[in-house]
Amino acid sequence: MRLLQDQTAEQKLGESLIIQTAVRILVPFIQLFGLYVIVHGHYSPGGGFQGGVILGASFVLLTLAFDQKFALKYMSEKANNILSNAGALLFTGTATLCAICYGGKFLDYSALDKLLPLGPIAWRSFGIFVIEVGVGLAVMSISASLFWLLGSNGEMDEGL
Amino acid sequence: MKLLALFATLMTGAILLYGTMDFPAFGDPQSPAATHLATYFTENAVRETHVPNLVTAVLGDYRGYDTMFETVVIYCAGLAVVSVLRKKKPSVPENKS
Numbered sequence: 657m658r659l660l661q662d663q664t665a666e667q668k669l670g671e672s673l674i675i676q677t678a679v680r681i682l683v684p685f686i687q688l689f690g691l692y693v694i695v696h697g698h699y700s701p702g703g704g705f706q707g708g709v710i711l712g713a714s715f716v717l718l719t720l721a722f723d724q725k726f727a728l729k730y731m732s733e734k735a736n737n738i739l740s741n742a743g744a745l746l747f748t749g750t751a752t753l754c755a756i757c758y759g760g761k762f763l764d765y766s767a768l769d770k771l772l773p774l775g776p777i778a779w780r781s782f783g784i785f786v787i788e789v790g791v792g793l794a795v796m797s798i799s800a801s802l803f804w805l806l807g808s809n810g811e812m813d814e815g816l
Numbered sequence: 817m818k819l820l821a822l823f824a825t826l827m828t829g830a831i832l833l834y835g836t837m838d839f840p841a842f843g844d845p846q847s848p849a850a851t852h853l854a855t856y857f858t859e860n861a862v863r864e865t866h867v868p869n870l871v872t873a874v875l876g877d878y879r880g881y882d883t884m885f886e887t888v889v890i891y892c893a894g895l896a897v898v899s900v901l902r903k904k905k906p907s908v909p910e911n912k913s
Contacts, residue, residue: 697872744891763880781866784876791887798894810901
């Protein structure tokens with residue numbers, strides 16, 4: 657087992673031109689598909705969790721094909737932390753805004769109608785969209801940062 | 817010891833499979849799960865929320881607490897891993913070119 661690890665460390669498996677080119681071509685489409693899954697959750701299977709995981713998997717794929725520094729050029733650690741906080745805050749903030757908005761109930765999006773009159777039913781549809789975006793942001797950045805932290809022993813440098 | 821573990825696993829699996837025999841048939845409209853709230857959702861969800869996908873309507877609106885605390889659980893997992901694992905490098909001024 658140790659021998660195999662040493663061999664793979666010397667050969668740098670994954671640093672192949674074919675894999676890197678394929679990942680370079682694939683990653684934008686994966687991210688576009690993740691956005692589609694989040695945004696189209698009203699009409700088809702999908703939603704925040706699934707789309708967020710697809711978006712996070714695109715960064716994991718970048719890390720595996722290149723190395724962690726390369727992936728961190730596209731999504732820095734600070735931006736990642738800000739996005740995970742922003743995603744969780746978007747959800748809980750929307751829910752709280754419903755509660756403090758003219759006597760509405762917690763998580764009752766139709767109360768936001770008094771803030772911006774679009775109609776209570778349209779607000780229920782739009783509120784679901786807002787919280788799906790929040791879930792997507794949080795799941796994307798947290799799944800990517802879990803992989804990065806566990807893969808790089810907490811140092812966030814070279815990675816695997 | 818391995819044989820004992822295999823026996824315990826097989827027995828648990830057999831008991832669980834025996835338990836599934838009491839389940840209602842797949843897609844049974846008279847099953848308890850399909851008679852109380854599911855009819856309300858299928859009849860009223862599109863009219864009340866304007867979301868054609870009932871799963872999204874239930875997850876995001878009727879069961880919003882569940883989804884919110886799922887997100888909070890994931891957020892707590894990320895927070896815990898960052899606070900336990902993240903190491904700051906020892907600050908060496910020469911290395912920072």
